[in-house]
Amino acid sequence: MSPNSLLDLATELLRSVLRLDAPADSVVSAFFRQHKNLGPRERQTLAETTYAVLRQRLAFQHLAQSGSGPLERRLALLGWSGSDVYLRGALGPNERDWMGRARGVSPASLPEKQRHNLPEWLAAPLRAEIGETEFWALAETLLKPAPLDLRVNPLKAKREEVQAALRAAGIEAVTTPYSPWGLRVDGKPALNRLEVFNSGAVEVQDEGSQLLALLTEAKRGEMVADFCAGAGGKTLALGAMMRNTGRLYAFDISGHRLESLKPRLARSGLSNVYPAQIAHERDERIKRLAGKIDRVLVDAPCSGLGTLRRNPDLKWRQSQKAVDELVVKQAAILASAARLVKPGGRLVYATCSLLAVENEAIAAAFGEVQREFKLLPAAEALERAGVASATSLVASDHLRLWPHRHATDGFFAAVWQRQ
Numbered sequence: 001m002s003p004n005s006l007l008d009l010a011t012e013l014l015r016s017v018l019r020l021d022a023p024a025d026s027v028v029s030a031f032f033r034q035h036k037n038l039g040p041r042e043r044q045t046l047a048e049t050t051y052a053v054l055r056q057r058l059a060f061q062h063l064a065q066s067g068s069g070p071l072e073r074r075l076a077l078l079g080w081s082g083s084d085v086y087l088r089g090a091l092g093p094n095e096r097d098w099m100g101r102a103r104g105v106s107p108a109s110l111p112e113k114q115r116h117n118l119p120e121w122l123a124a125p126l127r128a129e130i131g132e133t134e135f136w137a138l139a140e141t142l143l144k145p146a147p148l149d150l151r152v153n154p155l156k157a158k159r160e161e162v163q164a165a166l167r168a169a170g171i172e173a174v175t176t177p178y179s180p181w182g183l184r185v186d187g188k189p190a191l192n193r194l195e196v197f198n199s200g201a202v203e204v205q206d207e208g209s210q211l212l213a214l215l216t217e218a219k220r221g222e223m224v225a226d227f228c229a230g231a232g233g234k235t236l237a238l239g240a241m242m243r244n245t246g247r248l249y250a251f252d253i254s255g256h257r258l259e260s261l262k263p264r265l266a267r268s269g270l271s272n273v274y275p276a277q278i279a280h281e282r283d284e285r286i287k288r289l290a291g292k293i294d295r296v297l298v299d300a301p302c303s304g305l306g307t308l309r310r311n312p313d314l315k316w317r318q319s320q321k322a323v324d325e326l327v328v329k330q331a332a333i334l335a336s337a338a339r340l341v342k343p344g345g346r347l348v349y350a351t352c353s354l355l356a357v358e359n360e361a362i363a364a365a366f367g368e369v370q371r372e373f374k375l376l377p378a379a380e381a382l383e384r385a386g387v388a389s390a391t392s393l394v395a396s397d398h399l400r401l402w403p404h405r406h407a408t409d410g411f412f413a414a415v416w417q418r419q
């Protein structure tokens with residue numbers, strides 16, 4: 001494809017994505033379905049350019065005030081993630097000069113807002129939570145793409161075996177620092193052609209998500225519920241911890257998400273999982289299981305702001321109002337899921353949000369009312385589950401993961417035992 005045609009496509013794709021009326025990954029996928037002739041390199045350039053613009057939207061919009069032509073074309077030039085030599089073929093002398101000048105502006109000379117690239121409603125509480133110095137470290141980390149983490153399925157393979165198989169396929173992977181199951185892979189290799197993937201020996205999963213599953217310390221023969229199972233990332237980890245015994249309920253209100261769990265379950269070799277769509281958190285099925293479950297994981301619907309490295313569109317698509325609505329839902333789901341826990345059983349409340357209102361505030365409000373639930377120190381549970389440096393992952397007895405500190409997505413988890 002000619003450089004100009006690819007730049008035109010990048011401009012068109014950005015125009016759709018920046019409407020911000022749908023998640024960027026689904027807009028990009030739909031665009032690729034419409035343009036079936038695109039090769040893998042072209043797809044990569046288009047996707048990475050789009051994500052670069054989403055990450056640095058405020059800086060790029062500021063820089064794009066100069067120049068002429070469609071705004072999205074200028075944004076695409078600033079975020080261009082393919083070959084520059086190739087790109088030059090699409091530019092006339094004026095555009096080339098403008099791009100050189102705009103890209104030459106030192107980020108340090110930009111106003112604060114354009115340096116952190118966060119909306120104010122989000123920047124303010126983050127600053128309050130972690131202080132000015134760390135806020136800038138976090139903001140800088142959130143402008144970079146996340147690494148690709150894998151979870152080795154202990155029912156199918158050992159971590160070293162998978163590492164060796166990946167190396168044989170030309171993919172370098174290092175063990176993750178905390179999770180005993182994790183591998184961190186260099187670059188973004190296509191995994192779905194590999195035997196280790198198709199055989200269920202690995203799944204793509206951020207190290208932070210692996211730690212959430214480990215916090216449950218789910219054991220052989222137990223009754224476990226993954227209350228907000230979605231496509232089952234954590235369900236698969238829980239099922240393996242239970243060594244494919246006992247009974248693991250995967251609840252979710254979204255039948256569509258539970259459907260995506262099925263092929264993953266088939267690969268994983270698990271037969272102890274019972275996916276069930278529920279109408280809402282107070283569904284009859286939940287009532288019938290009250291007081292019967294050993295471990296309940298509530299991976300609550302949240303703002304997702306801990307995943308901004310992967311989903312930078314969320315900082316523009318979320319809002320204070322949406323967060324205000326989410327916290328009401330989170331409290332209701334946690335209260336309802338808690339009823340499943342049997343005496344002596346464990347409850348884990350988790351989110352992939354960075355905001356205290358979705359995390360510590362929900363956990364504290366729950367603890368105030370539900371006196372029979374005793375907070376368990378997260379570090380102790382993690383240590384028992386074989387997690388290295390567990391104390392570096394917690395704050396006030398809760399798991400608290402930050403992209404700039406732990407190189408994981410941002411996660412929170414609180415753990416209780418029912419008395």
Ligand SMILES: C[S@@+](CC[C@H](N)C(=O)[O-])C[C@H]1O[C@@H](n2cnc3c(N)ncnc32)[C@H](O)[C@@H]1O
Pocket residue numbers: 209227228229230231232233234235251252253254257278280281299300301302333
């Ligand atoms: C953070 S996602 C879960 C991700 C999943 N645990 C994983 O590891 O892939 C939250 C999920 O909660 C589900 N959800 C939303 N409201 C719910 C409710 N009232 N009861 C149960 N699940 C709910 C959403 O459909 C979504 O799949």
